[in-house]
Amino acid sequence: MLTGLGAIFFYLFAFIAVAAAFMVISARNPVHSVLYLIVTFFNAAALFLLTGAEFLAMIMLIVYVGAVAVLFLFVVMMLDVDFAELKQGALQYAPIGATVGIILAVELVVVLGGYAFSPEIAAEVAKPTPAIAERQNTAALGDILYTDYIFFFQIAGLVLLVAMIGAIVLTLRHKENVKRQSVPAQVARDPATAIEIRNVETGEGI
Amino acid sequence: MTFDLTSSLILSVPELALALSAMALLMVGVFSGERANTTVTGLSVAVLLAAIVWIVVFPAQGEAFGGAFINDPFARFMKLLTLVGAAVTLIMSVGFAKAERFDKFEYPVLIMLSTLGMMLMISANDMLSLYMGLELQSLALYVVAAINRDSLRATEAGLKYFVLGALSSGMLLYGITLVYGFTGNTGFEAIAAALSGGERQLGLVFGLVFVLAGLAFKISAVPFHMWTPDVYEGAPTPVTAFFAAAPKMAAMALLVRVVMGAFEPIAFDWQQIIVFISIASMLLGAFAAIGQRNIKRLMAYSSISHMGYALVGLSANSPEGVRGVVIYMLIYLAMTLGTFAFILAMRRNETNVEQIDDLAGLSATNPMMATIMTILMFSLAGIPPLAGFWAKWYVFLAAINAQLYWLAVIGVLASVVGAYYYLRIIKVMWFDESVGAFQPMAGELRFVLGLSGAFVLFYVFFGGPVGRLAEAAAMTFF
Numbered sequence: 001m002l003t004g005l006g007a008i009f010f011y012l013f014a015f016i017a018v019a020a021a022f023m024v025i026s027a028r029n030p031v032h033s034v035l036y037l038i039v040t041f042f043n044a045a046a047l048f049l050l051t052g053a054e055f056l057a058m059i060m061l062i063v064y065v066g067a068v069a070v071l072f073l074f075v076v077m078m079l080d081v082d083f084a085e086l087k088q089g090a091l092q093y094a095p096i097g098a099t100v101g102i103i104l105a106v107e108l109v110v111v112l113g114g115y116a117f118s119p120e121i122a123a124e125v126a127k128p129t130p131a132i133a134e135r136q137n138t139a140a141l142g143d144i145l146y147t148d149y150i151f152f153f154q155i156a157g158l159v160l161l162v163a164m165i166g167a168i169v170l171t172l173r174h175k176e177n178v179k180r181q182s183v184p185a186q187v188a189r190d191p192a193t194a195i196e197i198r199n200v201e202t203g204e205g206i
Numbered sequence: 207m208t209f210d211l212t213s214s215l216i217l218s219v220p221e222l223a224l225a226l227s228a229m230a231l232l233m234v235g236v237f238s239g240e241r242a243n244t245t246v247t248g249l250s251v252a253v254l255l256a257a258i259v260w261i262v263v264f265p266a267q268g269e270a271f272g273g274a275f276i277n278d279p280f281a282r283f284m285k286l287l288t289l290v291g292a293a294v295t296l297i298m299s300v301g302f303a304k305a306e307r308f309d310k311f312e313y314p315v316l317i318m319l320s321t322l323g324m325m326l327m328i329s330a331n332d333m334l335s336l337y338m339g340l341e342l343q344s345l346a347l348y349v350v351a352a353i354n355r356d357s358l359r360a361t362e363a364g365l366k367y368f369v370l371g372a373l374s375s376g377m378l379l380y381g382i383t384l385v386y387g388f389t390g391n392t393g394f395e396a397i398a399a400a401l402s403g404g405e406r407q408l409g410l411v412f413g414l415v416f417v418l419a420g421l422a423f424k425i426s427a428v429p430f431h432m433w434t435p436d437v438y439e440g441a442p443t444p445v446t447a448f449f450a451a452a453p454k455m456a457a458m459a460l461l462v463r464v465v466m467g468a469f470e471p472i473a474f475d476w477q478q479i480i481v482f483i484s485i486a487s488m489l490l491g492a493f494a495a496i497g498q499r500n501i502k503r504l505m506a507y508s509s510i511s512h513m514g515y516a517l518v519g520l521s522a523n524s525p526e527g528v529r530g531v532v533i534y535m536l537i538y539l540a541m542t543l544g545t546f547a548f549i550l551a552m553r554r555n556e557t558n559v560e561q562i563d564d565l566a567g568l569s570a571t572n573p574m575m576a577t578i579m580t581i582l583m584f585s586l587a588g589i590p591p592l593a594g595f596w597a598k599w600y601v602f603l604a605a606i607n608a609q610l611y612w613l614a615v616i617g618v619l620a621s622v623v624g625a626y627y628y629l630r631i632i633k634v635m636w637f638d639e640s641v642g643a644f645q646p647m648a649g650e651l652r653f654v655l656g657l658s659g660a661f662v663l664f665y666v667f668f669g670g671p672v673g674r675l676a677e678a679a680a681m682t683f684f
Binding site for chain 2: 120147148150151152155156158159161162163165166168169170
């Protein structure tokens with residue numbers, strides 16, 4: 001349980017996150033929606049920081065704000081999608097959405113209410129977590145990621161390599177009539193090859 | 207968890223070789239321009255063959271990378287099958303690549319990376335390595351399914367396969383989280399140890415169902431088969447041949463290892479699921495193939511039903527049953543490669559034809575090709591004394607010895623229904639009016655078709671030693 005200053009900040013961030021999430025679906029302008037989404041991500045990152053998961057918080061900012069939200073912005077701005085028309089009457093389904101949401105929330109409460117850790121896991125959970133000043137998440141993850149989990153790490157790298165090859169194979173097209181810059185050709189130019197001197201007769205062209 | 211890096215690396219030499227040479231060949235392809243395809247394909251085949259030789263000559267055994275990777279007789283046998291499937295389909299693609307301008311050097315590189323994923327799947331001894339290997343394999347397969355990107359059907363096939371594959375990966379991951387939550391472990395031995403004591407929880411069964419559903423998708427077993435006919439039809443034929451051969455070996459090996467390794471203590475639960483999947487696949491494969499006119503679609507339904515027959519052996523949960531599965535996969539591989547060599551040779555007027563009616567009167571124009579195809583079709587139908595009969599014999603025998611009589615009866619009935627469409631191809635080839643000759647068959651296709659025909663025809667003479675090898679592979683789990 002959070003108390004004191006931590007609790008105040010928790011409720012502050014949580015409130016802003018929920019309010020911004022609501023604004024994402026109710027904002028009229030899609031660009032505003034994306035900006036509200038970024039606010040939500042920032043507050044979620046702050047909540048992670050409060051629980052001491054500083055690595056997750058930073059990853060959240062880098063991946064979601066830095067990549068995903070920017071991608072959304074690109075899509076919204078570059079594609080001609082009429083969001084206003086898409087969202088026409090979206091709020092009229094709000095009661096149904098709210099009902100589904102409430103049912104899910106009740107189910108979550110019921111499930112989590114009856115949740116029990118097995119004794120071994122409870123013992124693991126009860127072990128004291130070192131303070132951030134003493135041992136950082138990032139360092140702890142790095143310690144095992146490149147030693148014990150090197151095998152999985154390397155395969156993940158190969159999976160990403162396949163994804164990159166796939167994207168290139170399926171989308172890259174070499175256009176025939178495009179002029180490309182050739183740096184070696186430019187550097188190799190000298191006056192002998194680049195300049196041609198001609199005597200132009202007066203009153204005539206070349 | 208600490209491990210000795212050197213011994214781990216030595217155990218995984220074939221995988222390392224495949225990974226490094228795939229990256230090196232990618233560079234070769236990039237820097238040698240458009241005409242690199244033949245070179246890269248040749249070198250890829252050489253690397254795959256070298257890996258086969260390495261596995262045969264240095265049969266390493268043991269666990270590596272802290273138990274994430276395991277090499278045992280079963281893994282070696284299935285890896286050999288996978289590598290043979292990959293190498294032969296690459297060889298078969300050479301002529302097609304020239305004729306159809308299907309000349310992307312990325313194709314052999316992606317096939318190698320996909321094969322690497324399959325080998326990791328076969329050697330997976332941990333839920334994490336299972337998932338990583340599966341993703342490496344599948345992602346490369348999605349790309350090669352759509353590699354003919356200017357064809358609408360190929361892109362549709364790729365997209366369909368990708369969406370459904372992503373869904374199945376999601377189910378698999380969900381199952382893995384449930385299994386992890388209820389056993390507290392991801393390693394197969396640790397999961398088995400956690401399951402063997404105490405009663406089985408309901409949540410764990412949910413996890414088991416999701417994991418099996420994800421794996422059933424990869425072997426295209428009913429009810430997760432929907433993608434198969436469209437992908438087989440839409441993808442370029444060499445890619446279809448690869449789909450039908452290598453990934454099936456790896457996914458089946460993975461399925462066997464998961465149920466025999468991790469979920470061995472709750473055999474009663476998974477047996478029910480496997481029996482259901484097996485019956486559904488056999489029946490759907492038998493009945494849905496009847497109406498097909500396209501031979502690639504027909505082979506898709508044929509592969510669905512063959513996966514059903516192979517699972518009959520797994521349902522038995524006995525050394526005999528696993529031996530049956532291993533032998534079945536070996537014979538299925540030989541028959542599939544031969545059939546696809548034949549399909550690739552179905553060329554007329556510089557294009558590939560795919561309709562069964564195009565085969566009419568083949569016995570008059572090319573009797574040798576028609577004869578070998580007839581042998582392969584009889585074998586796929588399970589007519590003695592050809593290899594296909596022995597494959598079915600071992601799995602049904604295992605089912606009967608495990609008192610699964612009705613499963614064996616349904617299997618035999620389904621194979622009678624299935625015989626209809628194999629026999630129809632034979633009838634079209636031998637008794638219908640000829641519609642013109644095919645172009646002369648390429649040398650490599652003739653070689654593969656001949657080898658496959660010889661394997662199927664003479665299996666009865668060398669079935670004994672092969673059976674003993676399969677037995678040694680199966681005994682890994684007992």
